[in-house]
Amino acid sequence: MLATAIILFREVLEASLIIAIILGASKTIPNRGKWVAAGIGIGLAGASLVALFADQISSAFSGNGQPLFNSSILLLAVSMLGWHSIWMSQHSKKMTENIQVLGNNIQKGTKPPFALMIITLIAVMREGSEAVLFLWAISTGGAQYNTMITGGILGVMAGILSGILLYKGLLRLPIRHFFSITNAFILLLTAGLAAQAAGFLNQAGIVPSLGNQIWNSSRFLSQTSIPGQLMHILIGYTARPMGIQIVFYLLTLFILFSLTHLIKIHKNKT
């Protein structure tokens, strides 16, 4: 039972932490809860679909279906998070000063809530599909798996609880530093997801590895341990990274930084 709880906890943790971070970072956006809730709902439906078609996905593209699918949705998440981060950094100052004006702006048509929904949807769908696939297999497997189901549900609850704790923690941040801290969280998270996408692209044979193991820090922090996995989700920690993963990581940070600054320069001129 405990083993199943841990499996499901690990599967749910990533989605849960991502949702906590974007919910925290977007706390001044009105109706964000609804968009995120919609993302979770659609994401769960999508996860069930992905689980249902797991066989077809894995045999698609001459066996490369899974890594291609994973890398595409990760890159979509990266672009949505990037958009969100750039948008937030533009508006964060206004937000701290006048939340009401911002609310009006959003209702007039700027669209980050849509990005919020897509990010949530992807996070839930990607990790959720594995959880659904696993739970489904044990729940159709007969009485021998009954305790596993209980464990699974406990694991899911523990994963969600971790997200709630992170969210509560983020809300306690002093308002003066709130947006810079949550934006840093999002930047690192985004770069980490880009590095994960690079791993899957390499797995599918689309990009070269540029060195299989640039360093090996598994002795200090194993990626399979819970702290290692937390760091993997939050900042993209990889114990034995490929060159291409480092390239994607740094490139994402560079692009997001430059875009944010270019927009600032542009705004100052006009």
Added chain:
Amino acid sequence: MFYHQAKKFSLIFLICSIFLTNIATAESVIEIKHQQFFPMKIVLPPGKKVKLTLKNNDAIPAEFESTDLSREIIVPGHDQVIVYVGPLDPGNYRFFNDFNRASKGTITVLTPSKRQ
């Protein structure tokens, strides 16, 4: 006993694939049976891309994962998937089933001199 045969088999398989076909990719098969990998230890050639076929004989899906190799892939129940690894440097690379962490295995890539 089983393990030695498996090791011998994979070595023969490996040497055959290197010397007979002499192509850029090597192949290897890992099966999952009763929540265990078989073989649990495989030996792969250095500096080659390797096509790993993962075959799941159980009804429960498995997730073949290796943080050492940066690979993770779901193997649905009674199904098989393909994953490419390498070219790899000599050394040990661990893998495990993320849906059952008790089942683990190691890929060993030998140094060229040792193999001959």
